[in-house]
Amino acid sequence: MDIVYIRDLRVKTTVGIFDWEQSIQQTVRLDLELGCDIRKGAHSDHIEDVLNYKEVAKRVIELVEGNQRRLVEAMAEDIAGMIMREFSVPWLRLTLGKPGAVRGASEVGVTIERGARN
Numbered sequence: 630m631d632i633v634y635i636r637d638l639r640v641k642t643t644v645g646i647f648d649w650e651q652s653i654q655q656t657v658r659l660d661l662e663l664g665c666d667i668r669k670g671a672h673s674d675h676i677e678d679v680l681n682y683k684e685v686a687k688r689v690i691e692l693v694e695g696n697q698r699r700l701v702e703a704m705a706e707d708i709a710g711m712i713m714r715e716f717s718v719p720w721l722r723l724t725l726g727k728p729g730a731v732r733g734a735s736e737v738g739v740t741i742e743r744g745a746r747n
């Protein structure tokens with residue numbers, strides 16, 4: 630399996646378990662690894678034949694900006710489900726972090742893997 634990746638995507642949104650977090654915007658940071666087969670696009674050199682990382686990033690930004698979930702786990706599942714459905718991605722690994730959310734840590738968050746890697 631080949632991988633198209635998006636690294637260090639930063640988006641401002643509302644997220645968090647505390648009431649004060651629901652009235653502010655925070656930056657979340659994403660790393661995405663998306664399973665695919667690049668061979669058709671590598672041969673044709675046409676954007677239509679590849680998983681377009683710009684289109685994926687646009688949809689992720691849209692979803693994250695509209696987030697109504699409190700937990701990073703819930704937001705991560707929403708993002709993973711959307712990417713797999715809308716872009717027919719069979720496997721992905723996604724890290725969703727909140728930089729600076731915990732004193733002393735550069736970032737906290739989750740990494741999830743969904744789907745089958747073949």
Ligand SMILES: Nc1nc2c(c(=O)[nH]1)N=C([C@H](O)[C@@H](O)CO)CN2
Nearest residue numbers: 644645646647699700701702727730
């Ligand atoms: N596993 C999780 N732990 C915590 C979360 C979370 O989303 N998942 N969230 C918080 C707070 O919102 C925190 O980020 C604000 O300081 C705490 N723990």
